[in-house]
Amino acid sequence: MRRSSRYGERDYAFGQMIVTLRTSIGLTQAGLADWLGVSRRAVAEWEAGSSYPKLEHLKRLIALGVGEQAFAVGREAEEIHALWYGAHQKVLLDDRWLQRLLGQRHPQLTPVTPLTNEQSIIKHAQEPRVDWDDALAVPTFYGRERELATLSRWIIEEHSRVVSVLGLGGIGKSALTVSLMHQVAAHFQVVIWRSLRDVPAYEALLDEVLQVLAPRPLANLPDSREQRFSLLQEHLRGQRTLLVLDNLETLLEEGETTGHMRPGNEGYARLLRWMAETEHQSTLLLTSREKPGELVPLEGSRAPVRSLRLEGLDVLAGQQLLEERGLVGSAQDREHLIERYGGNPLALKIVAGTIVELFGGESDHRGITGSAGHTPATCPGARSPGGVAPPLAD
Ligand SMILES: Nc1ncnc2c1ncn2[C@@H]1O[C@H](COP(=O)(O)OP(=O)(O)O)[C@@H](O)[C@H]1O
Ligand SMILES: [Mg+2]
Numbered sequence: 001m002r003r004s005s006r007y008g009e010r011d012y013a014f015g016q017m018i019v020t021l022r023t024s025i026g027l028t029q030a031g032l033a034d035w036l037g038v039s040r041r042a043v044a045e046w047e048a049g050s051s052y053p054k055l056e057h058l059k060r061l062i063a064l065g066v067g068e069q070a071f072a073v074g075r076e077a078e079e080i081h082a083l084w085y086g087a088h089q090k091v092l093l094d095d096r097w098l099q100r101l102l103g104q105r106h107p108q109l110t111p112v113t114p115l116t117n118e119q120s121i122i123k124h125a126q127e128p129r130v131d132w133d134d135a136l137a138v139p140t141f142y143g144r145e146r147e148l149a150t151l152s153r154w155i156i157e158e159h160s161r162v163v164s165v166l167g168l169g170g171i172g173k174s175a176l177t178v179s180l181m182h183q184v185a186a187h188f189q190v191v192i193w194r195s196l197r198d199v200p201a202y203e204a205l206l207d208e209v210l211q212v213l214a215p216r217p218l219a220n221l222p223d224s225r226e227q228r229f230s231l232l233q234e235h236l237r238g239q240r241t242l243l244v245l246d247n248l249e250t251l252l253e254e255g256e257t258t259g260h261m262r263p264g265n266e267g268y269a270r271l272l273r274w275m276a277e278t279e280h281q282s283t284l285l286l287t288s289r290e291k292p293g294e295l296v297p298l299e300g301s302r303a304p305v306r307s308l309r310l311e312g313l314d315v316l317a318g319q320q321l322l323e324e325r326g327l328v329g330s331a332q333d334r335e336h337l338i339e340r341y342g343g344n345p346l347a348l349k350i351v352a353g354t355i356v357e358l359f360g361g362e363s364d365h366r367g368i369t370g371s372a373g374h375t376p377a378t379c380p381g382a383r384s385p386g387g388v389a390p391p392l393a394d
Helices: 012-025 029-036 040-047 055-067 076-086 095-103 117-126 145-157 173-187 202-213 225-238 266-277 293-298 315-324 331-340 345-359 365-369
Strands: 129-131 162-166 190-195 241-246 283-288 305-309
Touching: 012 029, 012 040, 012 055, 012 076, 029 040, 029 055, 055 076, 055 095, 055 315, 076 095, 145 162, 145 173, 145 305, 162 173, 162 266, 162 293, 173 190, 173 241, 173 283, 190 202, 202 225, 202 266, 225 241, 225 266, 266 283, 266 293, 293 305, 315 331, 315 345, 331 345
Parallel strands: 129 190, 162 283, 162 305, 190 241, 241 283
Antiparallel strands: none
16 A cells, blocks of 8 residues: 655545545445455545555546446546546556546436336437446456357347346356346347345336336326236337346245245246246346246247356456456466366455455465465355355355
8 A cells, every 4th residue: 555645744635535436436435445355444544645545446446436427427537537646656547448447338328217208208219218226336347258249149139038147156147247238238228127136025126117117106007916017018018128137046945956936926937937938029137046947948049048157257357357456476376266266256356355455465375375264265255175166145
């Protein structure tokens, strides 16, 4: 961590910039520290103006700020330049990197705001309406070109009606799905993202989706569940909609390779079957740790129901992720680490944070297998003796 210019003199202006950015992102000091892989004290010191972030932490912070739209719209580059200048970096801000970062956002897509029906019809003719505020920001995304190509082919060219992204916790299902959603959004009239992490009641989800598809006062929705479902079907047939449901495993019985819906989730099961079996022009994209049992009999290589089981990141992407987290050391040591954690990005993030904290980022042999209680080998996600990475909480 670099000290501010003159010992004992605080750089309040810089501290204020960090506080403003962090609060616009909506994180606590601990949350930001966690995200950046630094100690909470480090963040507190930046905010107190007594030290400046290292290059990689500053870049990651900026990327997060861009992902979370924390900079003033239209003035992002200007504000980022000011932050960089204020952070007394030894190197100049890489404009190409900044342009790429700002280019990854999709300003042409408009978030859903309450619209009259007439307005919404006009909008459909021009550009997709999106309601993806709940989707997590993925500030940096490495690799996965092959998976993105396969998934977008299924969705755009083959018009798959249900696409599942399956895999262990932390393997990158949500991150991949967010990236995919941005990539294919322009092919849809409406894009909706919802996480099922908190297990919303089916009726509540149905109402929310209907509000996006056909904004109207709640009182004007039909009373019965049956009628609301019919209305949903009508809209999914009429408007090409991408509905993304993240964390579907929360609806399934635990401990089965093919998950069956828990009692009480029959509404969701019916929605899944309808999406898969019926002719319409929309797509349901879901992530889950296990494959929902409803889809098994419907799946096939030419069928409109597809699933992709996600494996770990490849070595190159894993290396990029570790570098971004501030890991130094030889490429071979990093490769060893990637292999050991099965390329699981969440496990790699956690272990990189630990190494940076304890060993200053040196991923040498001691860093990987050292005997201290907190060695990465004891981190969650470390491969068990059987060689299988246990699921991680995400
Ligand atoms: N391809 C990737 N490049 C960079 N970071 C990634 C990538 N895939 C996942 N991550 C990061 O790894 C962590 C776990 O990924 P996530 O998508 O939440 O996993 P899952 O949804 O499978 O539990 C997140 O912090 C995410 O941003
Ligand atoms: Mg997830």
